Amino acid sequence: MDKPKVVLGVSGGIAAYKACELLRRLTESGHDVRVVPTASSLHFVGAATWSALSGHPVSDQVWDDVHEVPHVRIGQGADLVVVAPATADMLAKAAHGLADDLLTNTLLTARCPVVFAPAMHTEMWEHPATQENVATLRRRGAVVIEPAVGRLTGVDTGKGRLPDPGEIFEVCRRVLARGVTAPDLAGRHVVISAGGTREPLDPVRYLGNRSSGKQGYALARTAVARGARVTLIEANTGLPDPAGADVVRVGTAVQLREAVLKAAADADVVVMAAAVADFRPAEYAPGKIKKKDGEEAPVVPLVRNPDILAEVAAERARPGQLVVGFAAETDDVLANGRAKLRRKGCDLLVVNEVGSARPSAPRRTRRSSSPRTERRPRCRTDPRKRLPTRSGIWFREGSRRCDNQPPGRARTVHNGMEQPPGRVDYPSGVRRVTGCRAPKGETHAPAAGCDR
CATH class of the missing domain: 3.40.50.1950 (Flavin prenyltransferase-like)
Structure with a gap:
């Protein structure tokens, strides 16, 4: 060749x-x-x-x-x-x-x-x-x-x-x-969050997670290559800035919320790929919390962080705005993904299965009778059959220009393969990603094979 x-x-x-x-x-x-x-x-x-x-x-x-x-x-x-x-x-x-x-x-x-x-x-x-x-x-x-x-x-x-x-x-x-295909995201503004938030406990400690931010950065690079104007809101990644993206740096969930709501005001697509801490310490200790002989470990009260994905999905800044969420699940992946999709109100949910080794063969479910799993005929202008996560999300957005694919209608994707009409392996709007080999019980382990 x-x-x-x-x-x-x-x-x-x-x-x-x-x-x-x-x-x-x-x-x-x-x-x-x-x-x-x-x-x-x-x-x-x-x-x-x-x-x-x-x-x-x-x-x-x-x-x-x-x-x-x-x-x-x-x-x-x-x-x-x-x-x-x-x-x-x-x-x-x-x-x-x-x-x-x-x-x-x-x-x-x-x-x-x-x-x-x-x-x-x-x-x-x-x-x-x-x-x-x-x-x-x-x-x-x-x-x-x-x-x-x-x-x-x-x-x-x-x-x-x-x-x-x-x-x-x-x-x-x-x-x-x-290839020679025109940039299908030209003129679109895409907002992407990446990384993991950190909630300060004292001057030297924080509550956080293991998200590397690589998935969000890959999404940003692909969106830039497809002509989009990209705002990347990164939390504690330490990665080099993707060429062509406007990068906003944040640390905590509250800071991330402020940055996302500001950037989403004129966005066509909002992709929440960041791992946001669900809780934060109720009080910040001005000095280092020290262990003392003869005393029990201190109790750290926690308060809930704002639900940024649900807020963005519920209060969309403009008509037709596409909102994509990410989730990491250790068990009951499909059920939890379906519940989260319904609870958050987003258009598409990408579910990463973490905490166990990748199965030898993808698990498939029988065709569901639920109306939520029925799909419209696939657009004839679609030249692709396999959709990697980062490309599949952007193809989903780019395809909205086709009359056969209305806004706000998420496609069902399983292991990178768009499901044809009459055969749906996963619930509506849920994209399942397998392959993370994080130890059982761990929320996330990018070093073990997951690139979220």
């Missing part, structure tokens, strides 16, 4: 040196990469470097090797074009269809997915002209990753930093997997 052909465009910003790491990741993962730099970018990284790393000749001129018509052929033969860094000048040229060098010509001739990873100072990124150009590119189907927040050139700090090359690579990988 031929290697996927990727064109790496590099425009003239100081972040051009980071594109070397992106090139390395692409080539080492089996991609055939052709680097097309702009003339100004060669002031930062020379052509010899790009040629040595990619194994291909490098030029920024349309006049080199004219018999091969490179200004047309490079774009025509590409499976993906990624521009990193993409300066304000490059975004403007791409949005207005200018073609004054090899890279801009390549962008005009490419019929494959195109990804832009902007990098510039905050003022340039926030300028109305740049924002209009970004909106134009997204409207045409390009994926424009939101820049990261951090240290910029000189002493400046703010939004405009090139995302981590590893995260750009993850976006590229997902866009390549999507």
Whole structure:
């Protein structure tokens, strides 16, 4: 099988040196990469470097090797074009269809997915002209990753930093997997929570859980690759920010609630993948609670935390807003999942079975006579048969554009397989995930195989 052909465009910003790491990741993962730099970018990284790393000749001129018509052929033969860094000048040229060098010509001739990873100072990124150009590119189907927040050139700090090359690579990988299909979440705002909340007990202790946040981060990366504007609210994950997502950091359940309600005000989809502590200490001890000889262990009174998922589902900020919940269950997975789906009022519930080894074969139930398990005919525009959790949720949202799949109607998914009409293995709206090998009795153990 031929290697996927990727064109790496590099425009003239100081972040051009980071594109070397992106090139390395692409080539080492089996991609055939052709680097097309702009003339100004060669002031930062020379052509010899790009040629040595990619194994291909490098030029920024349309006049080199004219018999091969490179200004047309490079774009025509590409499976993906990624521009990193993409300066304000490059975004403007791409949005207005200018073609004054090899890279801009390549962008005009490419019929494959195109990804832009902007990098510039905050003022340039926030300028109305740049924002209009970004909106134009997204409207045409390009994926424009939101820049990261951090240290910029000189002493400046703010939004405009090139995302981590590893995260750009993850976006590229997902866009390549999507193929030439237009980003089906373009124009949608997605809010995702990830990680686990921690409720302080004293200055050195807290009540928490073992959620790693990896599932929420995977959902965020996939949503970005499918064109969505993503707000990721993370709680104590320690993971690098996904490229293209606006990241909000919280610690406790109360802080998570405030952040989710604020972000959900204009969201099309809210995915509550975070593990939220059900209880918190009634009082915070200002000093470390110490054990003392001859005294019993202190009693720590607990109070309930707010039910964020139920609140978001009950008081949707806009009509048609899709709300997705997650649950971890150790026993009676289906019954507990069905009860939680009904109690929370969300549209789709993903249930992780934890606390036991994965069964040798998936358990199936007989067809239920309950009307809640009846499904509408599957949309004929659906090209997929297997739906991984992170892709299945977004395909569920993207498919709402089909007249045959109304909003608020969750699909039944079992082990990644959408169930056809007349054969439903799990209750309506419940998505069962097996495979977590957490020890029996433990609420969650991501290190044991579960990626929630």
